[in-house]
Amino acid sequence: MADEVKLLGVVGSPFVCRVQIALKFKGIEYKFVQENLANKSDQLLKYNPVYKKVPVFVHNEKPISESLVILEYIDEVWKNNPIFPSDPYHRALARFWSKFIDDKIVTPSFKSVFSVDEKEREKSIAETTEALEILENELKDKFFGGQEFGYVDIAAVYIAFWIPLFQDIIGMKLFTADNFQKLHKWSQEFLNHPTVKEIMPPRDPLFSFFKGVHDNLHSSSK
Structure with missing residues (x-):
C-alpha cells in the first residue's frame, strides 16, 4: 500500500517552506492543501486542534505539527538523502x-x-x-x-x-x-x-x- 502524504499549509510561510524543501529533497510525493488562516478549515482544526496553525503534515491519516518536528519525522521515516547528522x-x-x-x-x-x-x-x-x-x-x-x-x-x-x-x-x-x-x-x-x-x-x-x-x-x- 502506497503512503498517503498531505501537507496543509499556506504559500509564503517559512515554516511550511521548510517542510516542502525536505519533501522535495527526499523525492516524496505529496498533496498540498492550501489553507486560509482567516477562515480555518475543519480539516486543519481536526488535524491540529492544539495550535490550529500550519504546517500540518499528514502521513497515512496521522497528523504531525510544528515544522522542526515534522522535519525529524520525515527524516526518520524516509531514510534516503538524510538531512540529520548520523552522529x-x-x-x-x-x-x-x-x-x-x-x-x-x-x-x-x-x-x-x-x-x-x-x-x-x-x-x-x-x-x-x-x-x-x-x-x-x-x-x-x-x-x-x-x-x-x-x-x-x-x-x-x-x-x-x-x-x-x-x-x-x-x-x-x-x-x-x-x-x-x-x-x-x-x-x-x-x-x-x-x-x-x-x-x-x-x-x-x-x-x-x-x-x-x-x-x-x-x-x-x-
Whole structure:
C-alpha cells in the first residue's frame, strides 16, 4: 500500500517552506492543501486542534505539527538523502541551533518589522543582530550541514529569504554581505541549490502582501 502524504499549509510561510524543501529533497510525493488562516478549515482544526496553525503534515491519516518536528519525522521515516547528522552529538547540536534560529532570530526579527512599539522594535533589531553574529561564527563549512545542506540549513531558510524581504520593507540593511560575510554567502548558496530554488515562493507577491500588512499596522497606530 502506497503512503498517503498531505501537507496543509499556506504559500509564503517559512515554516511550511521548510517542510516542502525536505519533501522535495527526499523525492516524496505529496498533496498540498492550501489553507486560509482567516477562515480555518475543519480539516486543519481536526488535524491540529492544539495550535490550529500550519504546517500540518499528514502521513497515512496521522497528523504531525510544528515544522522542526515534522522535519525529524520525515527524516526518520524516509531514510534516503538524510538531512540529520548520523552522529548523536551532531544531531543534538542540529536541534539546538534550529531552536536557536526560531527563538532568537525568527521571533525577534518578525517583531522588528510588525511591532508598532518603537522601543520593542529597537530591542528586537538588537536581539536579531546579536543572534546573527553568533550564527555567523558557528558556520564552519559551505552549509551548516557540511558540503550538502541539512536540518539547520532548512531551519534557517527564514534567514536566507524572509529577512532580506523584511529589511527591504522597513528600509534597513541589517543582513548584508558586509555585515555577515559567511552567512550571506551561505544564503546565496542555499537559495541557489536546485532543490531549494524550485520550492521558494515568488518574491514580489510576498513583498506586496507583507508591505501592506506593515503599512496598515503602522498607519493605524499613528
